Amino acid sequence: MHAFFLYIPRHTEVLTVENATHLIACHECDLVLRIPTVATGQSVRCQRCGALLLRKRKNSLDRTLAFSSAGLILFFLANAFPFLSFQMEAQIRQTTLITGIRELYAQDLQLLALLVLLTTVIVPFVQLAGMLYVLVPVRLNRNAPKLMESFRLIQRLRPWSMMEVFMLGILVSMVKLAQTAKIIPGLALYAFMALIFLMAAAIASLDPHTVWEKWKERP
Amino acid sequence: MTRSIATAKGLDLVGCPSCHLLCRGQYLGPRQRRICPRCKAVLHVRKPLSIPRTWALLIAAVIFYIPANVLPITTVTSFGSTQSDTILSGVLYFIKTGMWPIAVIIFIASVIVPLAKMLILGFLLISVQRRFPGHKRDRTLLYRITEVIGRWSMVDIYVVTILVALVNLGSFASVQAGPAAPFFAAVVVITMAASMQFDPRLIWDVEPPVQKGEAPR
Numbered sequence: 001m002h003a004f005f006l007y008i009p010r011h012t013e014v015l016t017v018e019n020a021t022h023l024i025a026c027h028e029c030d031l032v033l034r035i036p037t038v039a040t041g042q043s044v045r046c047q048r049c050g051a052l053l054l055r056k057r058k059n060s061l062d063r064t065l066a067f068s069s070a071g072l073i074l075f076f077l078a079n080a081f082p083f084l085s086f087q088m089e090a091q092i093r094q095t096t097l098i099t100g101i102r103e104l105y106a107q108d109l110q111l112l113a114l115l116v117l118l119t120t121v122i123v124p125f126v127q128l129a130g131m132l133y134v135l136v137p138v139r140l141n142r143n144a145p146k147l148m149e150s151f152r153l154i155q156r157l158r159p160w161s162m163m164e165v166f167m168l169g170i171l172v173s174m175v176k177l178a179q180t181a182k183i184i185p186g187l188a189l190y191a192f193m194a195l196i197f198l199m200a201a202a203i204a205s206l207d208p209h210t211v212w213e214k215w216k217e218r219p
Numbered sequence: 220m221t222r223s224i225a226t227a228k229g230l231d232l233v234g235c236p237s238c239h240l241l242c243r244g245q246y247l248g249p250r251q252r253r254i255c256p257r258c259k260a261v262l263h264v265r266k267p268l269s270i271p272r273t274w275a276l277l278i279a280a281v282i283f284y285i286p287a288n289v290l291p292i293t294t295v296t297s298f299g300s301t302q303s304d305t306i307l308s309g310v311l312y313f314i315k316t317g318m319w320p321i322a323v324i325i326f327i328a329s330v331i332v333p334l335a336k337m338l339i340l341g342f343l344l345i346s347v348q349r350r351f352p353g354h355k356r357d358r359t360l361l362y363r364i365t366e367v368i369g370r371w372s373m374v375d376i377y378v379v380t381i382l383v384a385l386v387n388l389g390s391f392a393s394v395q396a397g398p399a400a401p402f403f404a405a406v407v408v409i410t411m412a413a414s415m416q417f418d419p420r421l422i423w424d425v426e427p428p429v430q431k432g433e434a435p436r
Contacts, residue, residue, distance in 0.1 A: 023241045025227035025234030028359055029423040032225040032232070032241065048224075049359045049423065053239070086385040088392060093385060100384030104396055107383070112401045115408065116380050119373065148258045152237045159411060162370050169377025172321050176378070177385065179316075212238040212257060
C-alpha cells in the first residue's frame with residue numbers, strides 16, 4: 001500500500017541515458033532513478049509521480065519478526081475462542097470466527113462463504129506464517145526452499161487480507177444489535193483487535209528492499 | 220537540443236513488479252517468458268492487455284452492481300414476520316432509528332466507495348486511451364486511492380456474515396443473507412481485480428520530451 005499524500009521530493013535524481021549506476025524504475029510511472037544512500041527512517045519517493053519507492057526502517061527484520069510471531073499466537077486465540085455472545089431473553093448464542101462462514105455455507109452461499117474464509121482467516125494466516133517462513137532464514141543468512149517465491153506471494157496477497165475491514169464490520173454489527181439484545185464480547189474479540197494492530201505494525205516495519213538486497217548479497 | 224527523460228521502457232529495461240530490480244530482461248524462464256533474475260517474477264514492460272482487461276472487469280462490475288443494489292441483502296425473521304432490506308433501505312433504516320454513525324459508515328463503504336472506484340477507473344481508462352496530457356500526477360494519485368479504498372467495501376458483507384452467525388434463534392429471530400450479497404461481494408472482488416490490472420505507467424507514457432534546462436516534473 002502506498003501513502004497517497006503529496007510530498008516534497010528530495011532524495012532522487014532524474015537520470016539521463018549517460019549516467020546509470022544504482023538504478024531503479026518507478027513502478028508507477030516507469031521513470032528511471034538513481035537511488036541515493038538512505039538513512040534509517042527515511043523514505044524515497046519518485047520525483048515525478050510521488051510513488052513510495054523504498055524506505056529504511058530501524059531493525060526492520062527483527063521488528064517484523066517480533067510482530068509476526070506475536071500475531072501468529074493471537075491468530076490462534078482469535079480463532080479458537082468464542083468471539084461474541086448474543087443474549088436475547090433466555091437464549092444465549094456463542095459464535096467463533098468460523099460460525100458465520102459455516103452459516104453462509106449452510107444457506108447455499110458457498111462462494112461467498114469461501115470469500116469470507118479466504119479474506120479473514122486463510123490469507124491472514126498465510127501472511128503471518130509466510131512472513132516467518134521468509135524472514136527467519138533471511139535473518140539467519142540461510143536458505144529455504146522457494147524462499148523468494150514465498151516472499152513474492154505474501155506481498156501479492158496483502159490486499160486480500162481484510163482483517164481490519166472485518167473488525168469494522170464487527171463494530172457495526174455490535175452497535176446494530178445492541179438495541180435488541182445483549183452482546184457480550186469474548187476473548188477472541190480482544191485477541192483479534194490486538195492482532196490487527198500487530199499486523200499493521202508488522203507491515204509498517206517491513207522494508208522489502210532490505211530483504212531483496214540481503215538476497216542479492218548471497219552467493 | 221532536447222533531452223528525454225529516461226524511462227525503463229525507453230532504455231529497453233524492465234522494472235521488476237515484485238522486487239523492483241531494474242532488469243535487462245533477456246533472462247528467460249519456463250515457457251520462454253522473461254523473468255526477474257533476482258526474484259523470478261514474470262516481467263512485462265507494461266501489464267499485458269491492461270486496458271481491455273480493466274475495461275472488461277469494470278463493465279462486469281457495473282453490471283453486477285445493479286442486482287447488488289436492487290435485490291435484498293438481508294432477510295430478517297422475527298416472531299414469524301419477515302422483512303427484506305436492500306443496501307439502501309438498510310442505510311435508511313439506520314437513519315430512521317437514529318444510528319447515524321453506522322448509516323454513514325455503511326453508506327460510504329457500500330455506496331460511495333464502489334461508485335467512486337468505478338467512476339475513477341472509467342475516467343483513468345478514457346484518459347489513457349485519449350492520451351490526455353495533463354494532470355498526470357493527480358491521476359496517479361487517483362489510481363492510488365482506488366487501490367487503497369476498494370477493500371473497505373467488504374464491510375457490508377462482513378456485517379451480514381456476523382449477523383447471520385449471531386442472530387440465529389429459529390423463527391424467534393433469525394437473519395438470512397439475501398441474494399444481493401454474492402453480487403455485492405463480486406463487485407468488490409472484481410473492482411479490486413480491475414484496479415490491479417490497470418497499469419499506472421500508461422498515464423505517463425504520453426510524456427513529451429523535456430527541454431534542456433527545464434526541470435522535469
